[in-house]
Amino acid sequence: MTQYSDVAAPAVDAPAPVRDSGKAPAGRLIGLDLARGLAVFGMYAAHVGPDPDQRGVTGFLMELAHGRSSALFAFLAGFAVVLITGRRTPKTGRAGRQAVAKVVIRAVILLALGTALTMSGIPVDVILAFYGLYFLLVLPLYRLSSGPLAAIAAGTALVLPQVLYVVQQAIGDSAVRSPGEPDGIVSLLFTGTYPALTWIPFVIAGMAVARLDLAATAVRTRLAFTGAALMITGYGGSWLALHVFPGAADAISTSAA
Known part of the structure; x- marks a missing residue:
């Protein structure tokens, strides 16, 4: 197992280092x-x-x-x-x-x-x-x-x-x-x-x-892209339903009444 004996321990109030794996040490989110x-x-x-x-x-x-x-x-x-x-x-x-x-x-x-x-x-x-x-x-x-x-x-x-x-x-x-x-x-x-x-x-x-x-950078990146895709799908689908398909707004209003 690789040793890090040549790396000084961080101070108590200092942020912990991030390894090459892209993961931050476990801590408060x-x-x-x-x-x-x-x-x-x-x-x-x-x-x-x-x-x-x-x-x-x-x-x-x-x-x-x-x-x-x-x-x-x-x-x-x-x-x-x-x-x-x-x-x-x-x-x-x-x-x-x-x-x-x-x-x-x-x-x-x-x-x-x-x-x-x-x-x-x-x-x-x-x-x-x-x-x-x-x-x-x-x-x-x-x-x-x-x-x-x-x-x-x-x-x-x-x-x-x-x-x-x-x-x-x-x-x-x-x-x-x-x-x-x-x-x-x-x-x-x-x-x-x-x-x-x-x-x-x-x-x-x-x-x-x-x-x-x-803690993994790749996971956070995928979450960001997934969130953006879901947002575009949700708001884009709503816009299409209301502005492209005739009568969609009236049907929604009627069902909600």
């Missing part, structure tokens, strides 16, 4: 902290910030915060599940059981807090109860590697929104939660502001990314 901060500020902007309908830079930024910050929150929920249960290798035995218990306890606390805030009549859409349910729904997948998790995320992203549409049509408008009404299981799964059927794919995608070797 700064990008994860930045994503968490962005999600929190985005949720604040969406709930208590200026109206996105106003013109200019402020309106543009507020529009970016709506929907996207909650999607980032859901993505980070999946990342958190993997961090707790073992990021690169799932914990087993007693450690695994303790990790699962930690996730369940967090989920129950979030469900209780979210339901209490909703019942208090707070004038915002509370995501906490939904967040807790997401933890519980994806927990059985925590032993899977990044490949199967990515495949499940892609499959559920394509299928579950269609299932949700059918279920909502079957339930009817009378079951849709009104502001201030407690989040029941039907609301959490199907009719609430952040229904699990459409948000769970984000959570599973977060689990898949968390399983990757994020």
Whole structure:
């Protein structure tokens, strides 16, 4: 095994060196902290910030915060599940059981807090109860590697929104939660502001990314290109549907009414 005896040990506060393999030593994921901060500020902007309908830079930024910050929150929920249960290798035995218990306890606390805030009549859409349910729904997948998790995320992203549409049509408008009404299981799964059927794919995608070797430059590069490709596909497909295919906008408006 190669020795590095001629390399002086770095100072405590100095950044650790990066080897030729392109991997940084294991440590705190700064990008994860930045994503968490962005999600929190985005949720604040969406709930208590200026109206996105106003013109200019402020309106543009507020529009970016709506929907996207909650999607980032859901993505980070999946990342958190993997961090707790073992990021690169799932914990087993007693450690695994303790990790699962930690996730369940967090989920129950979030469900209780979210339901209490909703019942208090707070004038915002509370995501906490939904967040807790997401933890519980994806927990059985925590032993899977990044490949199967990515495949499940892609499959559920394509299928579950269609299932949700059918279920909502079957339930009817009378079951849709009104502001201030407690989040029941039907609301959490199907009719609430952040229904699990459409948000769970984000959570599973977060689990898949968390399983990757994020210290490797090649992995981060592939993630950046994959994200850009998904963004172009999503926004490009939306633009095509609304501007190229006649009647698409009217059909979407009718189905959402």
